Amino acid sequence: MNPDTLYQPEAYTNERHPMNKRNMVLTLILVILAVIALALPSMLTGGKRVTLHKASPLMGAISQSLGSDVKFTIASTQYFDNNSWALASLNISGLGNQTSRVVLQKRDGMFMVVLGPGSDFPTNALRSLPPDLAGYLSGEGT
Numbered sequence: 001m002n003p004d005t006l007y008q009p010e011a012y013t014n015e016r017h018p019m020n021k022r023n024m025v026l027t028l029i030l031v032i033l034a035v036i037a038l039a040l041p042s043m044l045t046g047g048k049r050v051t052l053h054k055a056s057p058l059m060g061a062i063s064q065s066l067g068s069d070v071k072f073t074i075a076s077t078q079y080f081d082n083n084s085w086a087l088a089s090l091n092i093s094g095l096g097n098q099t100s101r102v103v104l105q106k107r108d109g110m111f112m113v114v115l116g117p118g119s120d121f122p123t124n125a126l127r128s129l130p131p132d133l134a135g136y137l138s139g140e141g142t
Contacts, residue, residue, distance in 0.1 A: 062074070062090065071093040072090045073091045075089040075090060077089075081132060083106070084130075085103065086104040086106075087102070087103055090102060092117070098119065100117040100118060101118060101119065102117045103115035103116055115129070
């Protein structure tokens with residue numbers, strides 16, 4: 001074995017492997033593109049996307065009647081008189097387990113609060129409601 005052939009420094013230079021530098025540049029470019037592809041959507045949309053739950057069509061009208069500082073959820077909704085009237089049962093935070101009700105009427109395609117919120121409505125107020133809704137409320141002892 002010839003000692004001169006054991007160590008050949010030219011075997012480890014770029015001259016023998018001309019693609020090494022090119023491969024390194026291409027790999028660097030791919031890494032940069034991957035980072036941009038991952039970061040670009042959040043940069044363009046202004047940050048993390050938040051998806052809100054779909055709100056009931058009555059939420060806006062009810063929240064306007066209660067005021068902006070009252071937090072509530074709609075426990076149930078029943079429609080009367082061919083869907084032109086609605087009765088919503090509300091859970092209002094701060095009232096414990098008490099349920100409050102709101103009567104809404106559809107006017108010009110939008111529901112408006114006409115009675116409530118409350119848990120007990122006077123008999124004379126029920127007379128202005130459609131018979132099926134007034135019967136439902138009076139049957140519940142309201």
